[in-house]
Amino acid sequence: ILNVEQSPQSLHVQEGDSTNFTCSFPSSNFYALHWYRWETAKSPEALFVMTLNGDEKKKGRISATLNTKEGYSYLYIKGSQPEDSATYLCAFYGGATNKLIFGTGTLLAVQP
Amino acid sequence: ETGVTQSPTHLIKTRGQQVTLRCSSQSGHNTVSWYQQALGQGPQFIFQYYREEENGRGNFPPRFSGLQFPNYSSELNVNALELDDSALYLCASSPGTASGANVLTFGAGSRLTVL
Numbered sequence: 001i002l003n004v005e006q007s008p009q010s011l012h013v014q015e016g017d018s019t020n021f022t023c024s025f026p027s028s029n030f031y032a033l034h035w036y037r038w039e040t041a042k043s044p045e046a047l048f049v050m051t052l053n054g055d056e057k058k059k060g061r062i063s064a065t066l067n068t069k070e071g072y073s074y075l076y077i078k079g080s081q082p083e084d085s086a087t088y089l090c091a092f093y094g095g096a097t098n099k100l101i102f103g104t105g106t107l108l109a110v111q112p
Numbered sequence: 113e114t115g116v117t118q119s120p121t122h123l124i125k126t127r128g129q130q131v132t133l134r135c136s137s138q139s140g141h142n143t144v145s146w147y148q149q150a151l152g153q154g155p156q157f158i159f160q161y162y163r164e165e166e167n168g169r170g171n172f173p174p175r176f177s178g179l180q181f182p183n184y185s186s187e188l189n190v191n192a193l194e195l196d197d198s199a200l201y202l203c204a205s206s207p208g209t210a211s212g213a214n215v216l217t218f219g220a221g222s223r224l225t226v227l
Contacts (some may be wrong), residue, residue, distance in 0.1 A: 093212030107203035
């Protein structure tokens with residue numbers, strides 16, 4: 001059974017703090033790793049899709065790195081703002097499964 | 113461009129009944145996938161349709177079935193509802209061939225409660 005683990009499960013930070021969370025996934029048959037941001041009562045919104053080992057992507061204050069050999073990705077948020085409060089989901093796509101496997105998400109709460 | 117829209121947003125059914133959930137894909141997208149998110153879990157892949165054909169399925173029983181129409185909108189049908197089918201059902205569309213590197217555009221989901 002392929003497993004995607006995210007940690008921590010939840011995180012409370014103060015406005016202005018920088019934070020990061022982890023997504024662990026199988027290191028074999030890697031094809032792509034997705035990150036989505038999901039605000040309450042809204043649709044999940046794509047942040048990044050990464051396919052190459054060593055990929056680093058950035059979108060404003062949010063960035064992500066990818067290590068396919070050891071099976072992990074980090075998501076970083078610099079200078080967290082209250083509007084960053086959301087659940088951050090990662091999803092692994094492996095060549096053997098042909099389906100996206102999601103983690104359970106990291107719930108981020110940013111206190112003003 | 114319009115996003116992904118799902119209907120209904122909420123519904124309540126009883127055990128044994130059947131339900132149909134609907135999804136309109138984003139303009140220009142020809143692939144639709146469906147996910148079930150139960151409480152405390154991440155979205156679980158149900159199946160995917162590409163150009164009106166099912167081309168991938170997760171670990172869900174045959175009472176979960178679907179359709180994709182020529183305009184690429186889609187339906188998810190669940191027969192013989194069970195209490196454990198209570199969940200948020202998400203639809204996502206993506207462009208081009210059914211590739212794992214394509215970004216998904218999600219709808220806001222249909223919340224199903226089975227009593």
